[in-house]
Structure formats: structure tokens, C-alpha cells
Amino acid sequence: MTDTTMSAPSRPASKSSRPGTLALLLNNTLATSGLVVLVLICLIALAAPILPLEDPDVTAPANRLLPVFAEGHLLGTDHLGRDILSRLIWGTRVSLAVGLSATIIAAFFGSLLGLVAGYAGGRTDTLIMRGIDMVMAFPYILLALAIVAVLGPGLLNALYAIALVNIPFFARNIRGITLGLSRREFVDAARLSGKSPVQILFLEILPNVLPVIVITMSTTVGWMILETAGLSFLGLGAQPPQADLGSMLGEGRKILFTAPHVSIIPGLMIFALVMSINLFGDGVRDILDPRLRAGSLTRPVSRTAVHRKADDIPSPSEKGGVLDVRQMRTEFEIGSSVYKAVGGVDLNLKEGECLGIVGESGSGKSVTAMSIMGLVPTPPGRIAGGAAYLDGEDLFAASDRRIRDLRGGSVAYVFQDPLSTLHPLFTVGDQLTEAITTHRPLSGSKAREKAIELLSLVRIPNAKERLSAYPHELSGGMRQRVCIAMALANDAKVLIADEPTTALDVTVQSQILTLMNGLRRERNAAILFITHDFGVVSALCDRVAVMYAGRIVETGTTEEVLANPRHPYTAKLIECVPVLGEPERRLDAIEGRPPVVNNLPEGCAFAARCPHAQAACRAGEIELEMSSDTRGVRCLFPLNSGAAV
């Protein structure tokens, strides 16, 4: 859906396309520092036997509760006179070992269950997943407690308990992915080649699932270290004299008021350990999660950014008109490449006039429509040049406040897919009255009356009852009528309709077109009608502009262009329209694809697909040659040049 409205740069697969180098740097720095701390802690813990440390379990009652930085005891001593530094390092060893083992056990059994459930499907799947659901119906730590209650307190039992309660987490994740993979072609191929299910599962599917298992492990290991430490803290894990970080903290708690360092230090270590793991895990996930990587989760701001040079603002054309677009250029900056979605477009629209913009997806027609009121998402979009005048007012120079007043007021939009463009959680009435009251100070009941009036205007039966309907309760045609009613709420001077009938079936389509045409005549509103369908154009539009690769390649009155297309691209587009009653007519698809707008060829952008292209077409700038007030073509060798215009 977004692909068609923002058709120009439909998400390129380029890497390093995440916005904000600073944010990227910060994220990476955090992940890197996490890794450094983690490696440091692990190395120290591993090196414990060869470090010059005191025996962690040797008590020395004479040296009880020495403070931090005491002679010979860098971190002081505990209530039995044991060296805290030594106990800390040995305790970290234990905590790390327990946390890692629990993760590995949970990952092994959880993945196994997930693999089997996802691959076997059917009854096995249901049985396993119901069991998993059952286990997940328990609050997490509570289940671990119940298991420890059964097995009895002890470090190993705590480990088993934590591993067990984390199995569902792995099982669910892995099952989902296995389910997707087991329907893929390579699995079918393996099955046909006679491999056994076990072979398929472990030789074909497992290698593909392994990265996910690793990511899940990296995001849960910190949590498991925390939880096993928690059980030890409660006295249900490590039993004296054995000590992990949690039990050190638990013992220290009893003397919190007199010697806080005894409990603060091991807690700080748990925090450092878990924090470094989480930082690193987040970094790994950011890099591996494609959704975050493509910067697709960047929030668009309320209005398209305008970056145009002050001395490069064209003045309004002498033609006048209610909407006057001059040399408008809109670009998308994604990663290091710039996509010139709209490359200098002129449009002129008079009162009561309907101008059609026609082109394939990717031609820049939707972006043109969105640019006028600053609805192109920024980032990554921006207005790079030109101007749009509404009754002589430069829209790109207007204040945000002013633009807000004009949006839905003087300039209203109707979008393509009425299901995704209406808010699913508000009733039709809410959305309509909101459109009304945003621009006029009407009371609730007055606004409702007006809303009913609007719904009747767009010929929705039982308008009053429909107010309390949600969009999903209406048919596609009804939804689009609601959208049109919303656009008409404030007597707009200009109605910009972006493929309003594309998502609808043909009969509904013609009803909507009739409706719009009637409204135009009654209200004298100007309509900018975006479509890819010449059939729709001929039904509604006075004039038409054909766009290709972000530029207008031909323009003229609808009759002129339809009867006598001069640009080869226009001719091809018209040939694509099926005509009722002419089944023998050949529908030629236009060969090739529109050029990618970050790397436009020199000369005519259509040259590569044009049957009449000559050498001259591939060099230099080709102007839009106007042969009359309304008629123009951007082609060196236009068709039908002999024919009368």
C-alpha cells in the first residue's frame, strides 16, 4: 500500500541506509563497549585460578567486615573475613557458568520442540504448543519457584528450573520460523529426493534456523543470569560454602546497614554483566533485524522538508488558476543515493477544472500529488526546488500552522486504498466530525448533522446509522465514499485524488467517478486526479498530463491526447486500455521497466523502451515543446507530427 503511494523509491536493498550517522555511531559504540566489558569480565573470570587471589572460602574472623581499599583486601572483607574481591571473581565464574548452561539447555530443548512442532505440524504441533501455552500460563518466576520447591534448593536445581521456564520462549520462536521454512521449495526438494524427516530437519532446516537460535540466546542469556542470581539471592540457589553473585548479595543483605559494600559490590557486578550482555545483544539484533536496518522505522515528521535555494523560486505563471505548480522537484535521500522522484513538474489548475495525471507506478505522479501539501514523508523525502501556488500563495514558504489550516480546508485529499487510509479504531462518524470541527467551530450535534448531510451527499444510504459504523464494517465502495465525504467537509477549492478508484471494482469505480464529476460541477472545485488508467481519465478529466520518470512527457486536453498521442509513451499507455466490444484488440504491455530515478540516463528517460529511439534521444536535455496553450510534448521525434492537432 505504501509502495504505490510512495512509488518512486520503493525501498532499495542498499545497505548502510539507516538514517542519522550519529545514532548509528552511538548504537555501535554502545554495542562495542558492551562487548569490551563482557569480554573483560569473562577473561577475568576464566583467569581466576591463575590470578594472585586469596582462597575465596578461607575465613578470618579477625578481619571481619573490612571496608573497601583496606590493606591487602582491595574490596574489603565480608562478615566471615573472606576477601570480597576473590569471592567476587569466583562468584562471577559460577554465575556465568550457570547462566550460560541454563541458556544452552533451554535453547537445546526449546529449539528441538520448536523444530519438531513446526515441521510435523498437525496434531503433534497442537499437542506440543498446547503444552507450551500451559507452561506460559504461569508467571515466569513462580514456575521456577515451584520447580525448586520440588527439586529442593541448590545451584544445580535452580539452573534446571530457570532453563525449564525458558524452554517455551525458544520453542515458540523456533516453531514459527520452522513452520515458514518447511513450506519452502528446498524442503520439498529434499523430501522428493527421499531424505527422511530427521535428515531434513537437521540437515536442511536446522542450518537456516541456527542464526535465530543464536540471536534468541544472546537476548536471553542476560535475563537467565539475572534470574539464577535471583534464586540464589532468595537462598534457593547456591548453598554455602559455594557462592555465586546472587548468594553473595543475599548473605550481604543481612548486614546491609552496617556494611553495605558487602551486598553492593556483587550487585554491581551482576548489573555490569547483564548490562554488557544486553548492550551487545541489542547491537547484534539491530544489525540482524532487517526492519530496523533499512531505517524503515524512521518516524516521518508532520510536513515534508523544503530545501530550495532562495534565488531559485519560480514566480507564478501568467496563466493564473487556483493551483499553480512550477518546476517542482521532490527527492528522496536514502543512504548515499538521491532518488529524484519528481524532476521539475509544471501543473496548472483552474476552478472547476479536472486535470488527470497519468503514468505507471514509479512515474512520480503520487509523489507530485503528496508534495503539494507537504505530505511526502520526511525523512527520507524533501522538496528540492520549485514552487506551488494556491491562489498566489507560495505553499512551500507558508508556516506549518497555515499549511495545517489549508490541509482538509482549501485543499483536500482522497487516497487510494480506503481501508488503510481510514483509521480502523474510530467510527466513520468520529472521523467525519473531526474533519469538520478541525476547521470550523461547530458544536458536537451540529457537526454530526453536517456529517450526516455529507454522507447523504456521497449517496450513502442510512447515513445516520452509518455514523456509528467502523471502516471494516463497510464495503470498499462505501469506504471510499466516506473518504470523499471527508474531503468535501470544508468546501475545498482543490481536491487531490490519488488513484481513488484503483482499489475498487469496476461498477463501484464508475459510481465514484460519476459522484466526483457531479460534485465538481455543483461545487466548482478543481480536481487533480492521479491515475494509471486512461479509461478513467476519459470519463472525468478535461486535461491530462502524462508523467514518466518524474517529468511530464506530454500534456493536452483529454480529447487531443487520446485521439492523437504524440509521445511514444503516451501511445503505448493508451494501447494498454482494453476496449469493451473489441476482444480481438491486442493489449501490449510496455516492455521493460521505468528507469530507477537515482540514476537517470541522459536525454529522454524513455529512450531505452522506445521503439522509435534514435541516437539524438540519448543526449542533452529535451524540453517540453508547447505547440499550443494546452498541448505540449517532450519528444524529439513525436508521433503523428503530420496530423492536424
Added chain:
Amino acid sequence: MAAYIAKRLLAAIPVLFGLTIIVFLIMAMIPGDPATAILGSYATPENVAKLNRDLGLDKTLFEQYVIWIGNLFQGDLGRSYTLNRPVLDEVMERFSATLILAGTSLVLCSIFGLLAGIVSAVRQYGWADKIITLLVLIGISTPSFWLGLLLILVFAVNLRLFPASGMYAIYGGGDLADLIHHLTLPALTLSVVATGVIARLTRTAMLEVLRQDYIRTARAKGLSERKVIYKHAFKSALVGVVPVIGIQAGFVIGGAVYIETVFQWPGIGSMLVTAISTRDLLLVQGGVLVVAAAYVLFNLLADVVQTILDPRLR
């Protein structure tokens, strides 16, 4: 709507039954012979056999379960041998204390988490976002039992602003102000991790929603940015976040085990820890069952709230 809620309630019944089976089986799996445990290792075989008969342990596992669940329906969860009182009485008393603590925490983490998530999304890549992201990371990496100790040291021992433990003052307390005074530190400590999780999720949900077509429609209508974000985007984001709050309820109730121990809050968590140490297994069984059932009901509530928010689910 009412029909939907009724349907969900009915669907929760098998889950609750499943819970009783799991809890029963866990306790049945305990190694060793309870009769020997009660009578001591010098008991005569005749006495052991008699006690087994009295306890119903000579019956099959299924018969034992049927008897157990029959008693359960009559509100009989057995007697705690350490406290010498009915398990149900003790569990209910303790559970109400936990409900106060966990409920307050859940409210706190929902408010702070949603707010932080929205600010973070709206100011994406700005300073507020970076600070919140870092705080969230710190929050979910901090052991809550340690944080509780730190807060006690700072606010109870050094600043003397809040009491270090208990639910009411021993002398002259007992009113709401006293409860809030005692509740502040433990409730805050307990809400930290869940706040982080909810904030993270809200941020992602908001960013996802703000890219939707209907947000563009809202802007094309000329709505103020405040309305676009707090009315249109937030409502959609909330639909995704509510079930997570339901899941967080489980983590909060579970986390209460630590916090109750640290702050000596007379809740079910600290009761369970003591009961496990003293091997008072009937008490453990009753406690686990009640908490798990409450969790199931809470998730049901989250489901219903989600359905109220999203008409498409009805």
C-alpha cells in the same frame, strides 16, 4: 461485546483446569515418601501405611487428583503444617498484600512506560530518545533485589524519607497514608523492569503506527500534530501494547517474590520462599495455584481491554 467476554471466560476454564493438573503433578513428583517425611525415619511400616491411607496416598494418581480438586472446589487447600492454619486463609491474606504491591507497580509501569515510549518515538534520534533508551537499558539490566537494597540504603537509612520494610507501621499506623508511605519504595522498585519493557515496545509500536496510511489521512485533514500523535497514533499503538502489559503482569507478580523478600512485605512471594525452605509443600501448592489463576484472569482482562479498543477483534 458481552458475548465476546463470555466466550473468553469460557475459554479460560480449560486453562485453569490445566493449571490445577500441572500444580498437582508438580507436587506429586516430589521425591520421597511424605508419610515417612512426616513421621520421621524411625516410623514403623504399619504406621506409614496407615498414614498413607489417611492421606489418600494409596489411591491412584487420578483418584488423588479427583479428591484434591473436589476439596479445592469446597475451598479446602489443606492445612499448612508450619503455620497450623488452613492454607486458603493464609494464601488469601498474603495474596491481598501482593495484589496491592503488584497492582500499584503495574499502574506505575504502565503510565511511565507508555509516556517514555511515546516521548522516545516522537523525539526519535533526539536527546530525549537517547536518554530514555539508555535508561530503559539500565532499567532492564538492573537486578531488582539489588536496586531495592540500594533504595533502602539511600531513602530509608540515609535520608529517612521512607520506611525500610513492612506494610504498616507497627505502632499507630494502619491507614491509607501509612500504607502509601510503606508502599512507595517497593512498588517503585518492582515497576522498573516492566517500565523498561513497556517503554521499548511502545516506542516501536508508535514508530510503526506513525508510518500508516491513516496517519497521513489525519495529517491531510489538517489535524494538529498533537492530535495526530496522542489521539490517532497512540490509540493504535495501545492495541499492540495492552497484551504486553498483560504479560508484564506475570513478571511483576513473579518479581514481587524478590521485592517482598527485600522489603519484608507480607505478600505471597515471601510466603512462598519461606514455605519452600521449610518444605511446607501444601502451602507452596496453594500459593502457586492462586497466583497462576490470578495471572490467567489478568491476561483475560488485557484481552478484553484490547477488544474494547479494537472493534475489528469483536
